[in-house]
Amino acid sequence: PLPQSVVHSWGLAIQQQLSKNVALEVGYQGSHAVHEFTVQEANDARVGTGARQQRRPALRMAIKPGERRLQILQALAAMLESPEADRITTAALATHLDVSEAALYRHFASKAQMFEGLIEFIEHSLFTLANQILEREPEPAAQIARIVTALLQFAEKNPGMGRVLAGDALVFEHARLNQRILQCLERLESLLRQPARALAEVRGSQAPTVEAQARASAAISLVLGRWQRHVRTGFTRKPTEHLDATLRLLLA
Helix, strand or coil: CCCEEEEEEEEEEEEEECCCEEEEEEEEEEEECCCCEEEEECCCCCCCCCCCCCCCCEEECCHHHHHHHEEEEEEHHHHHHCCCCCCCCCHHHHHHHHCCCCHHHHCCCCCHHHHHHHHHHHHHHHHHHHHHHHCCCCCCHHHCCCCCHHHHHHHHHHHHHHHHCCCCHHCCCCHHHHHHHHHHHHHHHHHHHHHHHHHHHHCCCCCHHHHHHHHHHHHHHHHHHHHHHHHCCCCCCCCCCCCHHHHHHCCC
């Protein structure tokens, strides 16, 4: 859907009585518009032997470069949400956005950069959630449970991005994208080792470091397995299925 056009208007007036029959008034009027539509002349005749079509106004919306980049990433994520989606081409993405392929390359040098932009958003979202949980939740067992839950819920609510995290969407893409996802998983496992070690120490473990590594590894294996099952079942098996019972086993 197109963004809603919004116009804000405001005014200020000051009046001063100078004498019985004379008054002075000063006023100011202002306005600010967002997502206004503009009409531009465009010739939509196609190159060929056919007759030249009559020129007619084309309704276009002025979009800032940053907004267009965001629209491209949103469209990529939306296309990935189709369980039947095969490899997404720039031509298909351009058609989805109703723009030319050249318009895509004005914002991204390659399709790999588009995926990198999507991965950056995913990483920012996941680590923001995880760090907030570590800051706000004092109990290490609850920290682990809530972080695992957040990772699974993210993929469940954003199945297109879940396909990226599971690696399914990157099978035919540049190798560095898969490496980027592996690094993301390693960072998440490292983050989980913090509460896992604290939990081991609270329980009096004789080898808290080893136990923390094992529990963090098990947690990430659980998350990755649930992500992959969600994708391979066409998003029918939810990542959060039987989650409470699963977390009890993980934290036992």
